[in-house]
Amino acid sequence: MTKYFKPGVFVLSTIPFVLIVYKIFYNKLGPEPVKEITHFTGEWTLIFICLTLAMSPLKRFTNFNFWIKIRRMLGLFVFFYASLHLLTYVGIDYRFSLQPIFDDVVKKKYIFVGFAAWILLIPLTITSSQKMMFLLKQNWKKLHRLIYVIAILGSLHFIWLSKTIYFKPLIYFVLITVLLVLRINFKRIFNK
Amino acid sequence: MKKIKYSEITPEKIYKNRRSFVKSLGLGAGSIAISSIPFLNNASAKNRDELTSYKDITTYNNYYEFGTSKSDPYRNSQIFKTTPWEIAIEGEVEKPIKLSMEEISEMFVSEERIYRLRCVEGWSMVIPWMGFSLSKLLSKVNPTNKAKFVEFESIYDPAQMKGQRYPVLNWPYNEGLRLDEAMHPLTTVVTGLYGKKLPNQNAPLRIFIPWKYGFKSAKAIVKIKFVENMPTSSWMWASPREYGFYSNVNPNVDHPRWSQATERIIGEGVWAPRVKTLMFNGYGDEVANLYAGMDLKKYF
Numbered sequence: 001m002t003k004y005f006k007p008g009v010f011v012l013s014t015i016p017f018v019l020i021v022y023k024i025f026y027n028k029l030g031p032e033p034v035k036e037i038t039h040f041t042g043e044w045t046l047i048f049i050c051l052t053l054a055m056s057p058l059k060r061f062t063n064f065n066f067w068i069k070i071r072r073m074l075g076l077f078v079f080f081y082a083s084l085h086l087l088t089y090v091g092i093d094y095r096f097s098l099q100p101i102f103d104d105v106v107k108k109k110y111i112f113v114g115f116a117a118w119i120l121l122i123p124l125t126i127t128s129s130q131k132m133m134f135l136l137k138q139n140w141k142k143l144h145r146l147i148y149v150i151a152i153l154g155s156l157h158f159i160w161l162s163k164t165i166y167f168k169p170l171i172y173f174v175l176i177t178v179l180l181v182l183r184i185n186f187k188r189i190f191n192k
Numbered sequence: 193m194k195k196i197k198y199s200e201i202t203p204e205k206i207y208k209n210r211r212s213f214v215k216s217l218g219l220g221a222g223s224i225a226i227s228s229i230p231f232l233n234n235a236s237a238k239n240r241d242e243l244t245s246y247k248d249i250t251t252y253n254n255y256y257e258f259g260t261s262k263s264d265p266y267r268n269s270q271i272f273k274t275t276p277w278e279i280a281i282e283g284e285v286e287k288p289i290k291l292s293m294e295e296i297s298e299m300f301v302s303e304e305r306i307y308r309l310r311c312v313e314g315w316s317m318v319i320p321w322m323g324f325s326l327s328k329l330l331s332k333v334n335p336t337n338k339a340k341f342v343e344f345e346s347i348y349d350p351a352q353m354k355g356q357r358y359p360v361l362n363w364p365y366n367e368g369l370r371l372d373e374a375m376h377p378l379t380t381v382v383t384g385l386y387g388k389k390l391p392n393q394n395a396p397l398r399i400f401i402p403w404k405y406g407f408k409s410a411k412a413i414v415k416i417k418f419v420e421n422m423p424t425s426s427w428m429w430a431s432p433r434e435y436g437f438y439s440n441v442n443p444n445v446d447h448p449r450w451s452q453a454t455e456r457i458i459g460e461g462v463w464a465p466r467v468k469t470l471m472f473n474g475y476g477d478e479v480a481n482l483y484a485g486m487d488l489k490k491y492f
Contacts, residue, residue, distance in 0.1 A: 035456070
């Protein structure tokens, strides 16, 4: 039974992708389609960041190893949806005209942090394999703590692009903060 | 001799048109090639004066009184009561007046006015409003010589307006214009849309200032006040660094967090390019003189 879990999670994780492709081809994106694709892929990136971050705490609370087994895959889906998000912005929205994109990355803080988060995802994706884990030994764990930074940048990216204080970006911010706080080993801190 | 099957013979009609057929193939391939070069097609979207559909105009709105999502205003304004409605014109005037919506529609003749709308978020529409110049309404009172600005106050009614139950903005919605901006013939009191009565999310009375970002055009106005000092609008209150009093459409002055150089036309497909935003939203000939000698980067 448990051997079906992982492929099952994989199939579930592709549903947002299938959905957005369907919406593009059947014109179901509403009056501002490009914005819709951008927001959709962006939000799913954040959801997968939260899911990835939730796996270690879940393992600790449930003592069930299954969570760790799907963690890598969820992390790779973060990169997948983040790349779709970036590609929508660069390719569909700005049609690869690099000057305005470059201006945005340099001048606009929400684009800067978003782009930085995507760049930081690259080394994590490259070193995600079993082999790399083995090669990097102790450093692998240190390197992969970058996901904490990426998560914070991602939620700032959402907060800073909103016109005023909205409910949704704040939910992700709170969620990510909680998931990060769960990792702090309070026992160790207080025993010192 | 090799036998040729009937299906392999080109029909006469296509044969006769073979040159134009080949030409159109070439043109098609050529235009695909050109359109895939990003720098060439930055401003080559469809005619930017084409009217936005009634559906998009009435279901894709920013109206935080009814919720922050674009589809909220249409949905949540269905129960909004727009009659009776009264507007007070007061402040620095010799004799304040109150006018009912019925009196206003009897007093002034509305005409069709097709204007572009540019939202500060970077999208635009072309809307066939019905309306008349605000100056006509304002001429019903005599402002004192202290009057320098005009302030617009929208209705405050959280029972009907869900969004007002949350401190998204400093309710009631407040906007303002300099007196000469308010008296400009392009500044419009809107009474209808597409030749029909205004739907609830615009009714019963809103203003429209085509050369300014959309949020300057306040809706559901109950009070128009002549004042001496520059009013603080709701958006200035929310973030003075980002939303200035003037808020003229200006591709050269970015919002601090995003660019204003280009915009997306509402209702276009996924593959349509952005178009360049025009200075004063394309109404520079009519309004640029209002700002002669002003540093528009400073007075954004």
